[in-house]
Amino acid sequence: MKLIVRLLAGIVAGVIIGLLVPQAGVIEALARLLVTFKSIFGEFISFTIPLIILFYIMSGVANLQQGSGRALGSTVGFAYLSTIVAGSLAFFMASTFIPGMVELGSQAASEGGGLKPILVLHIPPVMGVMTALVMAFAFGMGISATGGSELKTVVDQAKDIVELMLSKVLIPGLPFYIAGVFAEMAVDGTVFSTLKTFGVVLMLAIVMHWIWLSILYFSTGALTGRNPLSMLRNMIPAYLTAVGTMSSAATIPVTVRQAKANGIDDNVVDFAVPLCATIHLSGSAITLTTCATAVMLLTGLAEPTYAMILPFLLMLGVTLIAAPGAPGGAVMASLGLLTSMLGFGESAIALMIALYMAQDSFGTACNVTGDGAIAALVERFGRTAEEPMASAILPEGQEG
Template sequence: MKKIKLPLPVILIISIIIGTLIGKFFPLVIVRFVYTLSNIYASFLGFFIPLMIIAFVSNGIADLEITKAGKLLFATCAIAYCSSIIAGGASFFIADNLFPFIVGKSNSMLAAADNSTALEPFFSISMPPFFDVLSAVVFAFMIGLGASALTSNKEGETLRNLMKDFSSVIERSLRRCVIPLLPVYVIGTFASIVHEGESTIIFKSMWKAYLLMIALQLIYIFLFFVIASVISRKNIFTMIKNELPAYTTALGTQSSAASIPVNLKCAEKNGVSKKISGFVIPLCANIHMPGSMITIVSIALATMIMFNIEYNLYMFLAFIAVLGLVTIAAPGAPGGSIMSALPFIGILGLSSTGPIASLLIVLYITQDSFGTACNVACDNALAVIIDKFSKD
C-alpha cells in the first residue's frame, strides 16, 4: 500500500497535541524522557547550523565569476539586511498599535519562571559546533570567493568537488535527519511547557496575533514583488504565480533550505539566469529572513505584553538592528532564526534560557511555516532584482 505522507505543518500540529497530552496527563518520568530527547535534538541542531551555512553559501558563491562575485555578493547582502530591518520595523510599529487590544495578559509563565522545580532533562549531550554562526558565514564567504577565483584561473577543481560533495551530505542530512526529527523537539518542548503550567491561555491569546503576522507577511511579499516588477519591468502577477510552487513547498517543509530546488526552478521561470539563481537562492535561503523577522519581533512583543513586561521604541530598534545581523547568519533549518536570535533577546530584558525562551521557541515554530514561505518568496523577488543588476 502507498504510504501517506503528511505535510510538516500537520505533523507539527499533531506533535503539539501529543506534547500537550504528555505534559498534562503523563507522569513526570515520561515528561522528562521526551524533554531529554528534545534537549539532545537542540544540541544537534546547534552543531548542524554552521555546517549548513558553510555548505550552501560557499557553494552558491563559488558558482559565480570572481569579477562579479564581490559586487553581487555585497548587493545581495545589503538588500537582504535592509529587507530584514524594514520587515522587523514594520512588524513592531503595527504590532505595537494592535497587540495591546488582541493579546491578553497572563502571569502563568512568570510564575513558572520563579518555580524552583523547573523541569530538567535526565542528561544532556554537549555538541559544541566547529564554528559559531557568524564565523560560519565569514568562512563560507571566504571559501566561496576563493573557489570562484581559482575556477576563473582554471584551478581549484579538487576544492570545488569537495564543496559539492560536502553540500550534498549536508542537504541529505537536513532532509533525512534534521527535518524528520523536528517533531521530537516540538513534543519535548511543548510537554515541558504544559507540565510547568503555562499552556491554554497563552495560545488562546496568540491566535489573533498569528493572523496579523500572516497578513503582514503576505503584504510584505506583495510589496517586494512590486519593487521587483518595477525594476525588472516584468509582470508582477506572472512572477507571483510562478513562485507559488516554492511558497507551498516552504509551507510544507518549513525549511528555506529544503525549498531551494523548487525555488531555483521558480526563479528560472521568472527569467532569472541560472548563474544568478544558483548564487542568490541558496545564499538568501540562509541570510534573507524577512518573514522570520516579522514573526520574531511580533512574538517577542506579544510575550512582553502578555506578561506585562515594560518595553520602549529604542529597545526594540536596537533589537531589530541586531536581529537583522543575526538572521543574516541564520540557516534555512526549521527554527534556525529563533535559535540564532535567543542569545540576543537580553536586549529586551528577557532571558535566553528558561520558560519564556521555551515559549518563544514554540510560538515561533508553530507559525514558522508561513514565515519560511515569506522568506522563500522574497528570495525569488530578490533574485529577480539582482539578475537585473547583473545585466546593467
C-alpha cells in the same frame, strides 16, 4: 506538509501528557522521558548550529557563479535590501500589535520548569557562532577567488554530511522535541497562553507577507513603469506553487515562467530568479523577526528594541544566503544568531522552531513571489546595454 502534521501532533501530545502528569505516575514517567529527550536533543541542536553556519555558508559563497559583475551585484544588493527592510517593517508591526494581544511574560518560568530530565548530557559545540560565520566567509571567498577545487570538494562533502544529519536526525526529531517543550509548559500552566500567542503571531506574519509584497511591487511598478497589480496577479501561480512545495528551488520553473509573463527580459529572468531563490528571503525575515519579537515578549526575555533587532537583521540577511534546503532551513540557520545576539535559551529556541515551521510554506511563497519584483529591478538598474547576462546556477539543496 507531513512534517507540519507531525509537529502539530507533537504539540497536542505534549499538551495532553503535561496536563495529565498530576493524575498518573506512568504519565509523569513518560513526561520526564520527553523532557530528557528535549534536553539532550537541545544540546545536539546547539552542537550542530556552528556546523550548519560553517559548511552551508562556506559552500554557498564558494559556489556563487561569476555572472556579469554589475548584474550580480545589483541582484545581491536588491535582494539583501528587500530582506532587511521587510524584517524591519515586521519588527515595527510586531512590536506595535503583539503587546496588546498576548499575555506578556507568561512563559518566563518555563526555563527549568517543574519537570526534570532523567539524564543531563552536555555536548559543547566545536566553535562559537561568530567564529563559524567569519571562518565560513573567509574560506568561502578564498575558495571562490583561488578556484581551490580540492578544498571546495571537501567543503561540499562536509555540507552534504551536515544536510544528511539535518534530514535524518534533526528534522525527524523535532516533533518529539516540541512535545517535550509543550509538556513542560502544560505542567507549568503556561501552555494555553502560549498557544493563543501562536495563532496571533502566525496570522500577523501572513498579513505582513502580503503588506510587504504590496509595498515591493508598487515600488517596483513606480520605478519600472509597470502595472503593479498586473505584476502581482501574474505571480500568484508561483505563490500557490511555493505554498504546496515549501521550496523556492522546486518553484523556480513556475517563478521563471510568471516573471517572463510580466514582460521582463528572458535573459534577466533566467539569471536573477535562480539566484534570488538562494539569496532573497524577505518572507523568511518577516516571519523570523515577528516570531522572535513575540517570543521575547512572551518569555520576558528582554524588551525588544530596533537597536537590538537591526544588527540581528543585518547578520540574518547574510546568514540566510545559504539556508539549508530541508524544511525550516531558514530557522535552523538563524538559531546561532538568536542565541548569540538575542540571548535565546532552550525553551525560546523551541518556541521559535515551532512557530516558524507552522508557516514555513507561506514564508517561502512570499520569498518566491518577491523574486519577480527583484528581477524587474535588475532589468531596469542592474546592467548596461552592452553587458551580457550569465546563467545563475542555484547551489544544490537550497531553500528560499
